[in-house]
Amino acid sequence: MMLVSLVILAASLVVALRLLWKQHRRLTTLHEAIKAGQVHLNSEEGSDLLPVWRPLIASVNALIVENNRLALQSTDKLTQLEATLGNLREAVLVVDEANYIHLANRALRDIFPSARNLVNLRLELIIRSASFLEFVKNTRGGQVLPRQEFEITEGQTVHCIEVSGAPIPSPDGKSQWALFVIHDMTQQRKLERLRRDFVANASHELRTPLSMIKGYVETLVDGHETMPTEERDRFLQTIHRHSNRLHDIIEDLLIISRLESATPGINFEPIELANLLEALGDEYRRRPNAQDHIITVTAAPAVGIIHADPVKLSQVFSNLIDNALKYTPKSSRIELLAHVLDSGDIEAAVRDSGPGIPADDLPHIFERFYRVDKGRSRETGGTGLGLSIVKHIVQLHGGRVWAESEIGQGTSIILRLPRNNPADHARSA
Ligand code: ADP
Numbered sequence: 163m164m165l166v167s168l169v170i171l172a173a174s175l176v177v178a179l180r181l182l183w184k185q186h187r188r189l190t191t192l193h194e195a196i197k198a199g200q201v202h203l204n205s206e207e208g209s210d211l212l213p214v215w216r217p218l219i220a221s222v223n224a225l226i227v228e229n230n231r232l233a234l235q236s237t238d239k240l241t242q243l244e245a246t247l248g249n250l251r252e253a254v255l256v257v258d259e260a261n262y263i264h265l266a267n268r269a270l271r272d273i274f275p276s277a278r279n280l281v282n283l284r285l286e287l288i289i290r291s292a293s294f295l296e297f298v299k300n301t302r303g304g305q306v307l308p309r310q311e312f313e314i315t316e317g318q319t320v321h322c323i324e325v326s327g328a329p330i331p332s333p334d335g336k337s338q339w340a341l342f343v344i345h346d347m348t349q350q351r352k353l354e355r356l357r358r359d360f361v362a363n364a365s366h367e368l369r370t371p372l373s374m375i376k377g378y379v380e381t382l383v384d385g386h387e388t389m390p391t392e393e394r395d396r397f398l399q400t401i402h403r404h405s406n407r408l409h410d411i412i413e414d415l416l417i418i419s420r421l422e423s424a425t426p427g428i429n430f431e432p433i434e435l436a437n438l439l440e441a442l443g444d445e446y447r448r449r450p451n452a453q454d455h456i457i458t459v460t461a462a463p464a465v466g467i468i469h470a471d472p473v474k475l476s477q478v479f480s481n482l483i484d485n486a487l488k489y490t491p492k493s494s495r496i497e498l499l500a501h502v503l504d505s506g507d508i509e510a511a512v513r514d515s516g517p518g519i520p521a522d523d524l525p526h527i528f529e530r531f532y533r534v535d536k537g538r539s540r541e542t543g544g545t546g547l548g549l550s551i552v553k554h555i556v557q558l559h560g561g562r563v564w565a566e567s568e569i570g571q572g573t574s575i576i577l578r579l580p581r582n583n584p585a586d587h588a589r590s591a
Pocket of ligand 1: 415534
């Protein structure tokens with residue numbers, strides 16, 4: 163009897179354990195399904211499972227399906243919003259209550275290229291400006307602030323941004339976020355600064371000869387009747403010299419202004435560069451101020467024909483030869499060179515054996531009114547605009563120009579020009 167009871171107990175225990183194990187397996191697979199976001203399959207349906215399982219699995223599956231639908235909907239919306247904002251020229255930024263970035267469109271990434279993916283980063287890591295962060299805080303706090311400009315330093319670069327913002331509720335409605343529209347004003351402000359500097363420099367350059375002329379004329383007006391003839395001659399010569407200088411500066415300024423205009427007046431035609439250089443070399447060798455210099459021309463026959471404006475290109479080489487004559491001592495060599503590069507472009511240069519240009523000045527000599535030695539430039543009739551004109555003309559030919567120099571060895575001004583004019587390139591592209 164005892165044995166029978168024991169057997170029944172053992173059998174019940176085995177059945178109970180099997181049942182438990184089955185419930186455990188079902189629980190584990192259900193857990194996996196929830197974690198993976200996939201509906202739970204009813205393949206293991208059996209009579210040995212507790213009846214509560216059927217409605218439980220149905221409810222969990224319904225929740226998983228609804229959750230998946232909502233997730234898809236919100237991803238679609240975010241993708242749609244990002245795609246729309248991505249095409250905007252204005253940069254758009256959305257930050258949450260803890261300054262985490264939730265949305266940053268392409269225009270914003272263009273302003274701060276060093277931060278490749280801005281989303282989920284803290285704003286403080288991208289925009290290091292206490293005043294901007296204060297603006298963000300106040301905007302989020304609901305203050306209506308006018309559009310404001312900020313200077314943001316990023317490595318070596320200083321960005322100038324103009325920002326307007328508005329508070330927005332967070333998606334769950336529990337906190338306050340903020341949305342900003344940002345304009346990159348860096349280029350515009352740089353151009354404005356350049357223009358301001360240019361006006362200041364030009365006024366200064368014009369004022370100097372003008373005040374000399376004014377002073378001498380006033381002295382002549384007051385005392386020309388009593389003034390000794392030689393002194394009057396000297397005064398008139400000074401006035402003449404300064405009015406020539408005034409004239410030269412204004413002429414060069416007009417040339418630059420024309421070159422910068424929408425109609426720079428460049429007329430491309432096929433020209434033999436070697437012939438142009440030879441003709442210039444001959445002409446300069448005959449000039450009295452070039453008698454003490456050695457001028458040579460070396461142009462490789464392969465240079466052949468290029469498409470360029472012959473008048474403007476002659477002006478480029480004349481400015482460079484004039485500089486070489488002005489800034490090198492007697493018996494210096496001035497070489498006009500041209501050859502073809504592997505790329506097919508033409509490289510030409512005016513090389514002299516003069517004193518050279520200090521390395522610190524070299525990057526600036528193409529800027530308007532920049533002179534290494536102000537006194538020497540003025541003394542030789544320089545306007546400080548010659549190389550700026552050269553640069554403009556070369557750029558209008560689709561080329562580039564730069565200087566190489568070594569103190570005591572000489573200076574080379576090198577130009578690289580495409581064989582065809584840039585418009586032809588654009589047409590064939
Ligand atoms: P500038 O009218 O003063 O000659 P440029 O724009 O032609 O003005 O040249 C700018 C400055 O670059 C000059 O003032 C001069 O100091 C320097 N420079 C130009 N060419 C040479 C050269 N070949 N050798 C030495 N210095 C030069």
